[in-house]
Amino acid sequence: MKGKEQSKRFEIRLAGEGGQGMILAGVILAEAAAIYEGKYVVQTQSYGPEARGGASKAEVVISDEPIDYPEVLSADVLVAMSQEACDRYASNLKKEGLLIVDVDKVKRVPLTTAVKIPITRAAIEASGKAITANVVALGVLVGLIGVVSREAIEKAILARAPKGSEEMNCKALARGFAEAEALLAVKQKAQKGLAIGTWDTG
Amino acid sequence: MVVRLMQGNEAVGWGAIAAGCRFYAGYPITPSTEIAEMLARELPKLGGIFIQMEDEIASLAACIGASVGGMKAMTATSGPGFSLMQEHIGYAAMAEIPCVIVNVQRLGPSTGQPTSPSQGDIMQARWGTHGDHPIIVLYPTSVPEAFDLTVTAFNMAEKYRTPVILLMDEVVAHMRERFETPPSEAIRVIDRMGTSVPPEWYKPFGDTVGDVPPMPSFGSGYRYHITGLYHDLMGYPTQRLDEINPWIERVHRKISAHLEDILLYREENTEDAKVVIVAYGITARSARHAMKIARQHRHRVGLVTLYTIWPFPEEVILRVGRTARRVVVPEMNLGQLALEVERVVGRHKVVRVNRADGTMIAPQMILDAIEGR
CATH class of the missing domain: 3.40.50.920 (Rossmann fold)
Structure with missing residues (x-):
């Protein structure tokens, strides 16, 4: 049995290594949707017993209705920041799902339609710090699919950013938006008429 | 109303504060640690007490002591610590001392899987301590319910003079959901029944309407004896069948006669x-x-x-x-x-x-x- 309910849910999975800020990215995305857009949201996570390293994963389910099952059933979006994360979760994507990878960390990509962006490198270029890679990833994600508004994600990031790091995070977010726009522009030019939902950047 | 994204463990902490809990003693353990972290931060601001104890046995002992002193007390743990607490859960049931024990379950037995969810402590919550004893165990399914049921756990503990266990799943403890802080006037808080009889007339384990004897705090002029042995109406050890039987009937009846309220x-x-x-x-x-x-x-x-x-x-x-x-x-x-x-x-x-x-x-x-x- 398949349910109609699944179509009302939007499921996002952010996965990488412990220390990359994937869980924080999930929390920020969930706050953007819950606090600034009034949606129903459940954010869950899993991580290993280690403080750093090991596999780390955040899941965000967003809906206009109360959410029963709290975890991702099959993801609409996967952001993979490590090869292990990509290997483990890519097969769980929906058929029309979007895969975003940090191309410097993920060498084997199982989908030709994946969006490949040097996320960590872009973070260093934009803000001088690799730790803003999670914010760049959020910028790419929101820029591409608009699951929450740009204003909402920016407010959520600034509400979480430690004092003094606001500018750095804004730069990282802007870079993420820019990467998404560049990609959409290329796509529009090259593939006019193709259905939205295919993300061939190859 | 303030809308926030809140973690289940955090909601337990806020629920405890809303219920009037001002004493927490515990030993941190995954996946319950955020409860201790948030209460360590918030309780001192309210004039409350947070103590990190040497282990879980001492943690519940400290809560029992604080409760006898008149405070609403809570501890939180996970499977391995919950096993250690069983001795004092029985003591609190026997001495009829209100307290709330949170067990955020993890995959067991033993140290098992600290970060993985499990519902493996269902029977331990009922029968983990030895001997026939009544117990109330509550179980939330969401972050807002974690708040509400923590308040309810305190209310039932105080109303029925019993330990109440809040069982949680790791998923609920760590998940974040939308949470609207209810206004304090919307939260129903029950405090334990005191007494107005003179101290020399007070019977700490006497028969009363509703089967729950009033419980004045230690230090308020009422002196009485507390023991884990079967005891008479004054709290002193007894082996008399005509004192043991009425006691065990009463402490079971105080729960079983109020199922409409408890279930x-x-x-x-x-x-x-x-x-x-x-x-x-x-x-x-x-x-x-x-x-x-x-x-x-x-x-x-x-x-x-x-x-x-x-x-x-x-x-x-x-x-x-x-x-x-x-x-x-x-x-x-x-x-x-x-x-x-x-x-x-x-x-x-x-x-x-x-x-x-x-x-x-x-x-x-x-x-x-x-x-x-």
């Missing part, structure tokens, strides 16, 4: 249901997801979500079990509360859905059981 559950679509799912904790949300899909396909499926798992709500299960052809019991263990459901509705009607590998039960597993696959 919390939610029924959905049970009126016409041919298949009823009985679930608790995070598994109830998998079950609701499955029920909705099944009903879209015209299967007459109902759901009973249990928020109070002990005492076991026999009458409710008996009633829904009478009309249902099948009762599905999904649990993240190898079948614990299913034993109770089977006892009430009969083994032939019950379909167990079990998983004890640190992974949630997906709706599809429950759908398969509904369809008899």
Whole structure:
């Protein structure tokens, strides 16, 4: 049995290594949707017993209705920041799902339609710090699919950013938006008429 | 009203504060640690006390002492610490001392899987300490319910002079959901009954209306004896059968005579249901997801979500079990509360859905059981 309910849910999975800020990215995305857009949201996570390293994963389910099952059933979006994360979760994507990878960390990509962006490198270029890679990833994600508004994600990031790091995070977010726009522009030019939902950047 | 994204563990901490808890003693352990972290930060601001103890045995002992001194007290732990607390859970039941014990379960036995969810402590919460004793065990399915049921846990502990256990799933403890802080006037808080009789007339374990004797605080002029031995009305050890029997009858009656107040559950679509799912904790949300899909396909499926798992709500299960052809019991263990459901509705009607590998039960597993696959 398949349910109609699944179509009302939007499921996002952010996965990488412990220390990359994937869980924080999930929390920020969930706050953007819950606090600034009034949606129903459940954010869950899993991580290993280690403080750093090991596999780390955040899941965000967003809906206009109360959410029963709290975890991702099959993801609409996967952001993979490590090869292990990509290997483990890519097969769980929906058929029309979007895969975003940090191309410097993920060498084997199982989908030709994946969006490949040097996320960590872009973070260093934009803000001088690799730790803003999670914010760049959020910028790419929101820029591409608009699951929450740009204003909402920016407010959520600034509400979480430690004092003094606001500018750095804004730069990282802007870079993420820019990467998404560049990609959409290329796509529009090259593939006019193709259905939205295919993300061939190859 | 302030809208926030809140973690389940955090909601337990805020619920405790809203209920009037001003004493926490504990030993941090995954996946319950955020409760200790937030209360260590917030309790001192309110003039409350936070103590990190040397272990879980001492943690509950400190809570019992604080409660006798008149404070509302809580501790939080996970499986390994919950095992250590069993001795004092029995002591609190015997001495009738209100306290709240939170157990955020993790995959066991032993140190098991600290970061993985499990519902393996269902029977331990009921029978972990030795001897016949009454106990109340509550079980939230969401972040807002973690807040509400923590308040309820304190209210029941104070009202019935009993330890109350709040069982939680790791998923609920760590998940974040939208939370609207209720205004304080909307929160019903119950305080324990004091007494106005002169200290020399006070009988700490005397028979009273409602079977719950009033409990003045130590240090307020009332002196009495507290022991884990069977005791008489004044609290002194006794071996007299005419004192032991009335005591054990009363402490069980004070719970069993108030089931209407104590048993919390939610029924959905049970009126016409041919298949009823009985679930608790995070598994109830998998079950609701499955029920909705099944009903879209015209299967007459109902759901009973249990928020109070002990005492076991026999009458409710008996009633829904009478009309249902099948009762599905999904649990993240190898079948614990299913034993109770089977006892009430009969083994032939019950379909167990079990998983004890640190992974949630997906709706599809429950759908398969509904369809008899």
